[in-house]
Amino acid sequence: MNGKEKFTIKNWDSQDRPREKLLLKGKQSLSDAELIAILIGSGNKTDSAVALSKKILASCQNKINVLNAMSIHDLMKFNGIGEAKAISILTGLELGRRMQLQGIDVKKSITSSKEVFELMQPIIGALKHEEFWVLYLNNSNVVKEKLQLSKGGLTSTVVDLRLLLKKGIEYLATGVILCHNHPSGSLVASTADKKITAKIIAAAATLDIKVLDHLILTEKSYFSFADEGIL
Incomplete structure (x- = not known):
């Protein structure tokens, strides 16, 4: 390369190119x-970054x-x-996941189970452990708040009923939507799923809070x- 020739992107080391591309074209131009x-x-010795x-x-x-579901050991x-x-x-x-969580704070009126799935799937759909979430809604079915109620193992999770109701009062919710994931990929509602749903419905009714749905996500x-x- 002579002194007059440009030091173009083709001349950069492959592992440095993404940084230069970001500077020249912006972060949106980069692939995953x-x-x-x-x-x-x-x-490594044979592969660029x-x-x-x-x-x-x-x-x-x-x-x-x-x-995102991989562990440090997997990587x-x-x-x-x-x-x-x-x-x-x-x-x-994790920073990206937390940004998605904040996105739920955007006031959104829920009109279908599909909308709940689209809201929660990026958060819990691909997890290797089970999590139980609650969406708190007002009279217009607008999501006022969301709460990760529990985080369990691969097969079960413990739901704190008192916390669920306490938060319902704090948020002045008139309705809730329950969500949890099945890491196994099964979309069959277990006996335990049905029992906890019935228990929450009965408890929430004493506070005039209606359980609008319960979604199992994969x-x-x-x-x-x-x-x-089956509600």
């Missing part, structure tokens, strides 16, 4: 692999929500990913108690 490459900083990031994404079917199985890099990846993904689909007529 390029964004992850910036987080990890470098690759971008190539390594592509391998990681390929193992997750190129789905960020599946990557460290990739050659070139140590504990520090794994932590960097999961930290970046990564790709959902089961609605209201749609199936």
